[in-house]
Amino acid sequence: MFREQKEKIMREVEDALKRAGRTDSVTLLAVSKTFPAESIIEAYEQGQRLFGENKIQEALEKRETLKGLKDLDLHFIGHLQTNKVKYLKDNFGLIYSVDRIPLLNEMEKHFARIDRVQDVLIQVNTANDPAKSGVSVDELPELLEAASKCGHIRVNGFTMMPPLVNEAEENRVHFARTRELMEEMKKKFTCDNIDLRILSMGMSDDFKVAVEEGSTLIRIGTALFGGRH
Ligand SMILES: *Cc1c(COP(=O)(O)O)cnc(C)c1O
Numbered sequence: 001m002f003r004e005q006k007e008k009i010m011r012e013v014e015d016a017l018k019r020a021g022r023t024d025s026v027t028l029l030a031v032s033k034t035f036p037a038e039s040i041i042e043a044y045e046q047g048q049r050l051f052g053e054n055k056i057q058e059a060l061e062k063r064e065t066l067k068g069l070k071d072l073d074l075h076f077i078g079h080l081q082t083n084k085v086k087y088l089k090d091n092f093g094l095i096y097s098v099d100r101i102p103l104l105n106e107m108e109k110h111f112a113r114i115d116r117v118q119d120v121l122i123q124v125n126t127a128n129d130p131a132k133s134g135v136s137v138d139e140l141p142e143l144l145e146a147a148s149k150c151g152h153i154r155v156n157g158f159t160m161m162p163p164l165v166n167e168a169e170e171n172r173v174h175f176a177r178t179r180e181l182m183e184e185m186k187k188k189f190t191c192d193n194i195d196l197r198i199l200s201m202g203m204s205d206d207f208k209v210a211v212e213e214g215s216t217l218i219r220i221g222t223a224l225f226g227g228r229h
Contacts, residue, residue, distance in 0.1 A: 002039075003046045005224045006030075009207070013218070016211035026211055029075055029200075031221035033058065034228045037065040043224075044069050052096075052219055054078030056087050063091055077159075077219060079133050082106045090116055096159045096200060099123045099135045101146050104153065111152035117193075118152060121159045121200055124181065127174045129163045137181065141188065148191045157198030157216075158182050168206035175201050175213035 006028065013026050031052040032040050040051055040062065052075045053059035059074060066072055073093040080097045085106045088095065098104055098120045111118045122143060125134030135143050147155050160178045162171035179199060186196045202210025204223035211218065222228060 002030075002043045002048070002224060006043075006046075006048070009218075009220060009223060012208055013211055016208045020212045020214075022211075022214075024216065026215060027217045029077075029217060029219045030224050031077065031203075031219050032062070032225065033078075033221065035221075035225050037062050039225055040066060040072075041069070044072060049073050050075060050093075052077040052221075056084050060087060060091065085110045088118070089114060093119065094156065094198075095120045097121075097123050097133070098147070098153075098155075099125075099133055099143075101143060104143065104146055104150065108150040108152050116152060117154055119154050119156050121157050121198060122147075122155060124158050124160050124178060126160050126178045126181065127163050127171075129161075132161045132163070134160060140181070140185065144185060144189050144194060148189060148194055150193065153193065155194045155196065157196050157200065159200035159217075162201075162206065168209045171206055172209050172213060175210050175215065179214035 029050045029052045030043055030048050033054045049071055050073050054077050059076060063074060074091060075094045076092040077096045080103060082103055088110060095118060123134040124140060125132050125136055147153055158178060162174045165171055178201060182196050182199055198217050199215055200217040200219060201215040202218040204220050207218040207220065
């Protein structure tokens with residue numbers, strides 16, 4: 001089941017890459033939130049290593065259940081409250097939701113304390129959607145400036161959540177704008193711990209458009225595991 005779904009998605013990704021004339025590749029994050037640990041085990045046995053969770057508690061429970069799966073790489077894709085930062089520790093290979101300076105500062109303190117350099121993405125609210133979190137385009141340079149001074153945070157790129165629409169095509173402009181924004185910021189910020197190379201855009205309903213517009217890391221839940229309850 002998982003393997004067939006993944007193969008189908010990766011074929012569609014290949015087609016989208018070709019349409020866009022891209023010669024690089026796209027990584028697939030399997031979004032396992034709300035699905036039981038058994039779903040992760042099944043996917044793991046079929047070669048999947050990257051999984052995304054959006055709730056700290058659920059992620060830590062699964063991490064504990066699955067601690068036998070040594071190279072399992074859990075990514076945290078959910079909104080992060082400042083008072084939950086203390087639970088992050090070394091549990092997540094990549095944290096997607098850095099979107100404000102107080103959160104950044106709390107994370108820097110936490111990762112300094114446990115002597116870890118944490119890989120993160122900045123979540124940008126490119127579409128200025130009031131329903132979504134993410135730093136505004138205006139405040140992005142200030143956030144990156146603050147991140148450049150954090151010795152225990154490494155910014156790997158950007159992520160975004162597009163507005164809810166009927167047709168993925170409607171969000172093409174936001175995907176394109178996010179890619180342009182990353183190109184602009186890449187020129188501005190050349191410090192060691194800001195290395196903008198991952199652009200995480202695209203979920204089950206819109207990954208083809210996102211890949212055509214430059215996504216390098218798609219986050220897929222329902223198209224891999226079936227409907228959530
Ligand atoms: C749930 C979720 C996804 C996956 O959504 P699907 O539509 O199930 O593919 C991707 N990214 C984030 C941040 C999510 O919370």
